[in-house]
Amino acid sequence: MARINDHFLKLKAGYLFPEIGRRVSAFTESHPEKAANLIRCGIGDVTEPLPEAVREAMHKAVDELGERETFRGYGPEQGYEFLREAVAKNAYQGTCITANDIFISDGSKCDTGNVLDIFGPGNKIAITDPVYPVYVDTNVMIGNTGEGDENGRYEGLVYLPCNAENNFVPAIPEEKVDLIYLCYPNNPTGASATRQQLEAWVEYANKHSAIILYDAAYEAFIQDPDVPRSIYEIPGAETCAMEFRSFSKNGGFTGVRCGYIAIPETLVGTSASGDTVLIKQLWSRRTSTKFNGASYPVQRGAEAIFSDAGKAQVAALVEHYMGNAKLLREACTEIGLQVYGGENAPYVWVACPEGLTSWDMFDKMLHEASVVITPGSGFGAAGEGYFRISAFNSRANVKEVCARLKAHL
Numbered sequence: 309m310a311r312i313n314d315h316f317l318k319l320k321a322g323y324l325f326p327e328i329g330r331r332v333s334a335f336t337e338s339h340p341e342k343a344a345n346l347i348r349c350g351i352g353d354v355t356e357p358l359p360e361a362v363r364e365a366m367h368k369a370v371d372e373l374g375e376r377e378t379f380r381g382y383g384p385e386q387g388y389e390f391l392r393e394a395v396a397k398n399a400y401q402g403t404c405i406t407a408n409d410i411f412i413s414d415g416s417k418c419d420t421g422n423v424l425d426i427f428g429p430g431n432k433i434a435i436t437d438p439v440y441p442v443y444v445d446t447n448v449m450i451g452n453t454g455e456g457d458e459n460g461r462y463e464g465l466v467y468l469p470c471n472a473e474n475n476f477v478p479a480i481p482e483e484k485v486d487l488i489y490l491c492y493p494n495n496p497t498g499a500s501a502t503r504q505q506l507e508a509w510v511e512y513a514n515k516h517s518a519i520i521l522y523d524a525a526y527e528a529f530i531q532d533p534d535v536p537r538s539i540y541e542i543p544g545a546e547t548c549a550m551e552f553r554s555f556s557k558n559g560g561f562t563g564v565r566c567g568y569i570a571i572p573e574t575l576v577g578t579s580a581s582g583d584t585v586l587i588k589q590l591w592s593r594r595t596s597t598k599f600n601g602a603s604y605p606v607q608r609g610a611e612a613i614f615s616d617a618g619k620a621q622v623a624a625l626v627e628h629y630m631g632n633a634k635l636l637r638e639a640c641t642e643i644g645l646q647v648y649g650g651e652n653a654p655y656v657w658v659a660c661p662e663g664l665t666s667w668d669m670f671d672k673m674l675h676e677a678s679v680v681i682t683p684g685s686g687f688g689a690a691g692e693g694y695f696r697i698s699a700f701n702s703r704a705n706v707k708e709v710c711a712r713l714k715a716h717l
């Protein structure tokens with residue numbers, strides 16, 4: 309019999325969102341009369357149509373593929389230069405990152421999971437708690453952890469607690485770690501990190517030759533001009549950070565799939581024999597072996613996000629979702645709940661009413677209000693006692709969710 313990867317057996321239950329999906333399906337099957345009224349504010353999935361500039365660019369690209377003269381086959385594994393140039397110019401001007409440092413992919417979820425391919429065993433890995441579950445599960449799958457306990461905490465990982473006291477930005481650890489996952493604006497708490505906080509992390513990482521895996525998938529939602537949009541705004545990040553970004557949430561690409569990683573020329577790791585190795589070189593090698601590039605129409609669509617029309621249309625989408633976040637914050641505050649996030653991120657993070665656990669709150673909202681939220685404990689032990697409301701929805705649905713929150717809490 310074929311031998312399986314035993315590390316998978318350490319994983320707890322299902323991945324969070326399919327697990328929520330299963331519970332919601334069971335509910336709608338047993339309460340069909342309520343299914344029609346169900347509003348989903350669980351997974352952070354966009355609801356508004358693709359920007360017109362993106363659609364036009366994708367249509368044009370498909371037409372090009374339909375003509376012999378303009379047809380294209382395999383593209384460059386790293387991504388087309390037109391898109392890498394657009395990213396460098398629009399997202400990284402004034403930083404160390406150039407078009408050569410950008411790797412286009414089919415999204416940040418894959419990138420943040422796949423990145424472990426290039427890191428060896430024995431790294432001490434720090435993750436925030438609560439956290440985007442992909443970071444933990446992919447470390448479990450690859451064998452970087454021991455067993456998990458009943459709260460879903462895995463032996464061998466260094467957990468960095470994020471709570472209301474530290475504004476959901478972790479304190480610098482006392483011990484030395486090698487890889488640090490940071491996500492700001494944060495999923496799930498909606499918190500943002502200040503320049504000083506990021507400076508402290510960059511200083512720590514450089515001091516310990518650690519690498520920060522900086523997930524900036526929600527950068528477009530930052531409203532406060534003082535909040536850094538990229539880790540590369542922080543001097544020193546060029547020797548200690550790689551950054552993950554996505555077109556999913558700003559451009560509505562959750563179903564289209566496109567993202568990218570920035571890896572500076574100066575970022576290095578060490579081999580078992582003590583040699584210094586360029587991280588970018590390893591990622592390039594990994595990419596050309598395991599990936600044939602995001603599709604041409606998708607990359608043309610992503611490029612259009614940086615056109616004048618695309619920028620204006622994306623700004624309107626961000627304004628729409630952040631307007632939703634504001635309404636959700638106000639409704640929760642009005643009913644006396646303690647609310648966090650939702651100011652520089654499309655997620656509102658709310659303390660559960662006294663006496664209710666995260667899953668109690670999930671069940672209550674599902675059964676009494678026909679609203680799907682995400683239980684905070686699904687993001688880690690420190691998420692217990694909180695729930696997350698996604699602001700990705702239509703305005704009408706968000707208004708209805710606000711009314712139902714007020715009616716049922």
Ligand code: MLT
Pocket residue numbers: 350351352353417495
């Ligand atoms: C979430 O709801 O946390 C996100 O949609 C998950 C993701 O982007 O993969």
